[in-house]
Amino acid sequence: MAHDPVVELERSDDGVAIITLKNGKVNALSSAVLDELHDIVKSLEVDLPSAVIVTGGERIFAAGADISEFGGPDEATTITARFHRTLDALAALPRMVIAEVAGYALGGGCELAMACDYRVASTKAVFGQPEILLGIIPGGGGTQRLARIVGASKAKEICLTGRQVASEEAKAIGLADEVVEHDELRARTLALASSLASGALIAQALTKDAIDAGLNGTLDEGLAIERDRFAEVFRSEDSQIGVKSFLEHGPGKAEFTGR
Numbered sequence: 298m299a300h301d302p303v304v305e306l307e308r309s310d311d312g313v314a315i316i317t318l319k320n321g322k323v324n325a326l327s328s329a330v331l332d333e334l335h336d337i338v339k340s341l342e343v344d345l346p347s348a349v350i351v352t353g354g355e356r357i358f359a360a361g362a363d364i365s366e367f368g369g370p371d372e373a374t375t376i377t378a379r380f381h382r383t384l385d386a387l388a389a390l391p392r393m394v395i396a397e398v399a400g401y402a403l404g405g406g407c408e409l410a411m412a413c414d415y416r417v418a419s420t421k422a423v424f425g426q427p428e429i430l431l432g433i434i435p436g437g438g439g440t441q442r443l444a445r446i447v448g449a450s451k452a453k454e455i456c457l458t459g460r461q462v463a464s465e466e467a468k469a470i471g472l473a474d475e476v477v478e479h480d481e482l483r484a485r486t487l488a489l490a491s492s493l494a495s496g497a498l499i500a501q502a503l504t505k506d507a508i509d510a511g512l513n514g515t516l517d518e519g520l521a522i523e524r525d526r527f528a529e530v531f532r533s534e535d536s537q538i539g540v541k542s543f544l545e546h547g548p549g550k551a552e553f554t555g556r
């Protein structure tokens with residue numbers, strides 16, 4: 298039976314993709330939400346945007362996995378696989394993915410925000426991994442991504458207590474990259490996405506890939522990845538435009554094509 302979409306995709310004039318979760322009161326990340334989000338990410342892979350914003354609207358980013366779908370280990374295996382498939386695909390998009398966090402980002406909501414490259418939070422935002430309060434553990438990447446973002450000891454404290462982390466603390470520990478007034482949140486994420494949209498998109502993609510791939514290995518492996526991507530970026534039209542513009546007009550004046 299057809300149902301109303303629970304995830305919506307819009308594109309701005311400058312090619313910014315805005316993905317909005319629209320699942321009831323709290324944006325629980327049900328299997329329907331994760332599958333629709335996965336389909337949207339797949340569609341963006343073939344028709345790349347200039348940047349991506351992920352939002353849950355003005356009140357709640359997402360309250361986590363849909364607890365009503367929980368059962369035993371078999372259901373858990375399916376749920377964690379579905380989370381990882383969708384969030385890994387989102388994280389791998391070759392464009393900056395910005396989480397716009399207006400309110401609660403708990404459990405899977407925090408994990409979704411962490412799968413994004415950058416988190417802009419409202420002063421009303423609240424982060425956390427409260428799974429422990431249900432007697433379970435994070436299954437959407439939380440044990441891994443939170444530790445990489447805030448360090449192992451702080452990740453353990455947040456996950457083992459299940460406590461809520463308000464916006465200012467989130468910023469202090471690097472979980473939120475910026476905190477802005479609630480009413481200014483959309484303007485800020487759009488301004489950031491739009492400024493990226495007019496940038497050198499191939500260089501952005503190669504930089505993101507080098508940082509993410511490098512973090513998975515040793516420093517030497519990361520430096521090898523950087524050497525490879527540094528050579529590759531010179532194949533892009535934008536590298537020729539950028540270097541020529543610098544030599545003729547000074548820094549920051551290049552008009553990139555995205556190719």
Ligand code: COA
Nearest residue numbers: 322323325360361362363364365401403404405427428431
């Ligand atoms: N999955 C399924 N349903 C959820 C949910 C979730 N993760 N989070 C909230 N809901 C439901 C509530 O049961 C409630 O249902 P009802 O209206 O039928 O009673 C409804 O959404 C509204 O929740 P409520 O707690 O009344 O809203 P609130 O605005 O007071 O609080 C939260 C919002 C997000 C702080 C609170 O709902 C919460 O803590 N949710 C659980 C977060 C969590 O533990 N996530 C990890 C899951 S593993």
